[in-house]
Amino acid sequence: MTPKQKQFLFLAMIKQVVYSEIELELNETRQTLSNWWGELKNERQEIDEIRSYWKMKCDKVEYEEFEMWFKSTPKYCHYCKVTQEQLNQLRDKGELYTKRNRGYILEIERKRPDEDYDKLDNLVFACYWCNNAKTDTFTEEEFMGIGQAIAKVWEDRLVKPKLSWADLKFSIQVSLKNRGLKDPAIRLRALDNLEIIISKNFMDVINDPSLLKLIEKNSFKSSLAPFKQNGILNGAEKSIVNEIYKIVLA
Numbered sequence: 001m002t003p004k005q006k007q008f009l010f011l012a013m014i015k016q017v018v019y020s021e022i023e024l025e026l027n028e029t030r031q032t033l034s035n036w037w038g039e040l041k042n043e044r045q046e047i048d049e050i051r052s053y054w055k056m057k058c059d060k061v062e063y064e065e066f067e068m069w070f071k072s073t074p075k076y077c078h079y080c081k082v083t084q085e086q087l088n089q090l091r092d093k094g095e096l097y098t099k100r101n102r103g104y105i106l107e108i109e110r111k112r113p114d115e116d117y118d119k120l121d122n123l124v125f126a127c128y129w130c131n132n133a134k135t136d137t138f139t140e141e142e143f144m145g146i147g148q149a150i151a152k153v154w155e156d157r158l159v160k161p162k163l164s165w166a167d168l169k170f171s172i173q174v175s176l177k178n179r180g181l182k183d184p185a186i187r188l189r190a191l192d193n194l195e196i197i198i199s200k201n202f203m204d205v206i207n208d209p210s211l212l213k214l215i216e217k218n219s220f221k222s223s224l225a226p227f228k229q230n231g232i233l234n235g236a237e238k239s240i241v242n243e244i245y246k247i248v249l250a
């Protein structure tokens with residue numbers, strides 16, 4: 001990217017200057033600017049990301065200054081060291097449970113919470129969980145120890161294999177057969193019936209059973225019931241749902 005192109009993106013994206021004025025200021029034609037806009041897709045994505053962090057809390061600082069801070073600050077949680085890449089992996093494995101929208105990206109954290117967000121040397125990245133737990137109660141030093149404990153949880157979740165529906169079903173089948181039930185066939189049938197209902201109506205759960213962590217067990221039972229002919233789950237089916245949850249929440 002040439003200095004002039006950088007200036008163009010800055011004017012268009014940060015200052016939100018209209019094209020007619022940018023043409024005059026940079027002495028370029030509209031066609032050139034449009035070409036640059038197309039060519040600089042990756043650079044635009046990067047600016048989009050930095051701008052969204054800047055807008056969130058830090059737009060009292062000049063954008064260029066914030067951009068320098070952003071590019072030079074390590075992209076991992078200051079306390080538990082989880083990286084954005086690892087947060088993405090945890091999300092894809094269904095190992096990041098948050099009912100709110102927070103948690104999927106690193107947040108900007110103030111080491112000393114009594115200072116404002118315009119003191120850039122006071123800012124670090126932190127994961128939602130560390131940020132949320134540290135509040136203004138713990139100092140940076142105090143929270144470092146807590147961060148180490150959280151790091152251990154991430155580490156364990158990152159190596160844990162992703163739960164598949166096939167594995168989940170298999171372990172329920174094995175456990176039903178080994179439990180000395182009088183008639184395991186009733187529950188095995190219930191498992192097959194539920195699998196049919198879930199694959200027809202809740203395909204997301206088949207693709208990623210860990211989604212059930214976000215759905216309360218009884219409300220999942222209530223959403224399955226209408227797909228039964230009589231509108232209610234029988235005892236065996238309810239107990240299978242309990243088994244499913246036992247594995248998902250383990």
Ligand SMILES: [Zn+2]
Nearest residue numbers: 077080127130
């Ligand atoms: Zn953290």
